[in-house]
Amino acid sequence: xxxxxxxxxxxxxxxxxxxxxxxxxxxxxxxxxxxxxxxxxxxxxxxxxxxxxxxxxxxxxxxxxxxxxxxxxxxxxxxxxxxxxxxxxxxxxxxxxxxxxxxxxxxxxxxxxxxxxxxxxxxxxxxxxxxxxxxxxxxxxxxxxxxxxxxxxxxxxxxxxxxxxxxxxxxxxxxxxxxxxxxxxxxxxxxxxxxxxxxxxxxxxxxxxxxxxxxxxxxxxxxxxxxxxxxxxxxxxxxxxxxxxxxxxxxxxxxxxxxx
Amino acid sequence: xxxxxxxxxxxxxxxxxxxxxxxxxxxxxxxxxxxxxxxxxxxxxxxxxxxxxxxxxxxxxxxxxxxxxxxxxxxxxxxxxxxxxxxxxxxxxxxxxxxxxxxxxxxxxxxxxxxxxxxxxxxxxxxxxxxxxxxxxxxxxxxxxxxxxxxxxxxxxxxxxxxxxxxxxxxxxxxxxxxxxxxxxxxxxxxxxxxxxxxxxxxxxxxxxxxxxxxxxxxxxxxxxxxxxxxxxxxxxxxxxxxxxxxxxxxxxxxxxxxxxxxxxxxxxxxxxxxxxxxxxxxxxxxxxxxxxxxxxxxxxxxxxxxxxxx
Numbered sequence: 001x002x003x004x005x006x007x008x009x010x011x012x013x014x015x016x017x018x019x020x021x022x023x024x025x026x027x028x029x030x031x032x033x034x035x036x037x038x039x040x041x042x043x044x045x046x047x048x049x050x051x052x053x054x055x056x057x058x059x060x061x062x063x064x065x066x067x068x069x070x071x072x073x074x075x076x077x078x079x080x081x082x083x084x085x086x087x088x089x090x091x092x093x094x095x096x097x098x099x100x101x102x103x104x105x106x107x108x109x110x111x112x113x114x115x116x117x118x119x120x121x122x123x124x125x126x127x128x129x130x131x132x133x134x135x136x137x138x139x140x141x142x143x144x145x146x147x148x149x150x151x152x153x154x155x156x157x158x159x160x161x162x163x164x165x166x167x168x169x170x171x172x173x174x175x176x177x178x179x180x181x182x183x184x185x186x187x188x189x190x191x192x193x194x195x196x197x198x199x200x201x202x203x204x205x206x207x208x209x210x211x212x213x214x215x216x217x218x219x220x221x222x223x224x225x226x227x228x229x230x231x232x233x234x235x236x237x238x239x240x241x242x243x244x245x246x247x248x249x250x251x252x253x254x255x256x257x258x259x260x
Numbered sequence: 261x262x263x264x265x266x267x268x269x270x271x272x273x274x275x276x277x278x279x280x281x282x283x284x285x286x287x288x289x290x291x292x293x294x295x296x297x298x299x300x301x302x303x304x305x306x307x308x309x310x311x312x313x314x315x316x317x318x319x320x321x322x323x324x325x326x327x328x329x330x331x332x333x334x335x336x337x338x339x340x341x342x343x344x345x346x347x348x349x350x351x352x353x354x355x356x357x358x359x360x361x362x363x364x365x366x367x368x369x370x371x372x373x374x375x376x377x378x379x380x381x382x383x384x385x386x387x388x389x390x391x392x393x394x395x396x397x398x399x400x401x402x403x404x405x406x407x408x409x410x411x412x413x414x415x416x417x418x419x420x421x422x423x424x425x426x427x428x429x430x431x432x433x434x435x436x437x438x439x440x441x442x443x444x445x446x447x448x449x450x451x452x453x454x455x456x457x458x459x460x461x462x463x464x465x466x467x468x469x470x471x472x473x474x475x476x477x478x479x480x481x482x483x484x485x486x487x488x489x490x491x492x493x494x495x496x497x498x499x500x501x502x503x504x505x506x507x508x509x510x511x512x513x514x515x516x517x518x519x520x521x522x523x524x525x526x527x528x529x530x531x532x533x534x535x536x537x538x539x540x541x542x543x544x545x546x547x548x549x550x551x552x553x554x555x556x557x558x559x560x561x562x563x564x565x566x567x568x569x570x571x
Contacts, residue, residue: 005367005411007337015363023351095347098406101311102364103333260274260314 013108016099020116024082031082031120032127039074039128043067046192047135056194060223063136067129068146068219069191072153074128076211079121079154080182083113083161088174091165096258106253110162110245117158118151125150141224145234149218152237156214157182159244166251166258185211190219196227210240262325264289264414264445265310270319272305272469279305281469282319287462289324289413292436292446294460294477296453298560301466303449304344307418310447311341323414337365340412342403344419344449348391354378354402355387358409365410377405380435397428404432408439415439417448421455433459453556457481467560480555488548489528491518494541501538504531522547 024031047063054062090096099109132138140146164177189211195203206212217233220226226233252258263286272280280302287293297303308314310321312332321328323335349357358377362369378384381401386394394402400420407415417436421429433455440446450456456463456477463480465473473480496515504518507525511518520531528547535542 005370007366008368009366011366011368012364015360018363019352019360022356026351090349093348093350094345095349097308097313097343097347098349098361099364100313101336101339101341102361103336103366104364105333255315259312260308 007103012102012104013112016104016108016112017115020082020086020112021119023086024116024120031078032123035074035078035124036127036131039070039124040131042070043128043132043135046070047132056197057223057225059225061136063132064138064223065194065219066192067132067136067138068222069215071125071128071132072150072215072218073186073191075121075125075150075154076157076186076214077121077182078124079117080157080161080164080178082117082120083158084165084168084174084177085161086116087113087162087165088168088171091258092171100255100259106249110249110252113162114155114158117161118154121154121157122150125154138222139224140222142221142230145221145230146218149214149221149233149237152234152241153214153218156210156237156241156244159241159248162248163244163251166248166256185209190215190227194227210236213237213240261289263287263322264291264324265447266320266322266325267306267310268320268322270306270309270321271317272302272309272314273317278469280309280466283466283469283471285464285471285474287414287445287447289445290440290443291462292440292448292460294456294463295447295449295466296456296463296556297449297466300468301560302469303466304418306466307341307416307447307449311339311416312336313341313343337367337410338412339414339416340407340410341416342407342418342420344422346396346399347403348394348399350390350392353388353390354383354394354405357391357402358405361406361409367410370411373411374409377408380438381405382431397424400424401428401432404435413443414445414447417446417450419449419451421450421452429455465556465559472559473555487522489520489522489531490546490548491520491531491535491542492516492544492546493518494543497540501534501540503534 046066050062055065056062057065087096090099164174168174168177188206189209190206195206195212195216198206213228213233213236216226216228217230217237220228220230220233265287267286268284270280270283271278283306295303295306305314309316310323310328312328312335316329323338326335326338328335352360358374359369378387381404383398383401383405386398391399391402404417404420407417420432424432436446436448436459448456448459460477462476463473464471475483493516497511497518498515500509500511500518504520507520509518509520520526522528526534528545532542532545
């Protein structure tokens, strides 16, 4: 019975990735449809009602200004939600032990969870962009940079989701990360207004918000104008993503709060 | 021969409280080995350290000669583990989860083996139900299939029949015997000592993190089991008759039954003669060979504590 079959080193990673994608796909009404509807409501409010009446960036309608921010908000929220909810539920229900006893390496573990979260985040982002076409057209000045920034943002917040899932002891503490860290960072990060119109003190403080660099970089890549240069936006984004990846890798490599 | 599992000086503590204390034992390939002990004895902690779900404080574990920390990619493929807790993922069906588990172990799906597991464990009619809709018994069956899906040469079963009905228990043990005859080494823990007595060639007993016994089941029963003479009395006694206190006899059943250990003390005839000489009427007698349960209680001290609380 127990003859050894040929071991395929990359198969644990592919399987875990497949399982994670199917996990969010299975409850697509919650994981994909709900964020798309939320973003659509924002688009309706800022696109159809205010979009043509106000302008915060010369040469662009407010709808054109706000759509990149809304797209990235969807990407970030969903990348974070995917890793944090999946890993936390596995820890909470105890089925994480199923993975811990298999030859899935810590690197495969992190990359599979991260890639699934990026796929979900980017799917929501694409859907929000598709819906936004009804309200405004975007110039897509630098599409490669825009895709790169969306991928970087989803990677970064997938790591943040893993870290939050590991440190959270219950549902309340997990929601704290979302409500008291992620949400304020998004809303104060320049989704709805350019940082340059803020008073100097608040504009200065906004530079401490990592979301500002991601959102501004993404908008810059799409509209061709932004508060920061693309290289600064990417530089800060890559630095933050590397830091969070290192932190998540350390926790998962050591099995912190995963292995007793 | 390289042992299927070798545990050397294994130690584990939680927040300074020892859970496993310097235990050493080995399991030979092809054995069915029982690891017994009361709740909190350290059995599951030991199993989790072998499987890789729990970190090792000190000591060494080798699976078929490979270190389970240094060569974990190999040793984890050699082990299939069924955990004590019902560990399931409510998002997926039995069929999907079994396929995933093949992949986690780095082997492609073997449809014939998967079908065989499904058939032998009676999972066929429930294959496409999501886990949350399965009964407790079905979840246990599924967990055995999951542990075996990559055809491991060492199968670890942690309380596989806990909360399982009699019929399923028989099915499970028949299946375990079958895969054992096909070459799979089995390490099992169970609270049903009768099952361990019937299934296991060798038994280790743990208590408070220590290994308190490690012998063949037969030797363990022979060494610690002994025989007991049970005497049903017509009238209850308030105290043991003179001459029987020193041989370890005791009164039970509100003084209506006397239990006399027959390990070198008086034999049955002498006991009856002594009772008759003191005018104590005997209603019935029986001799009983101690089972694993008595051995277990003796080694873990549970019986002694119960007797003390009876007094």
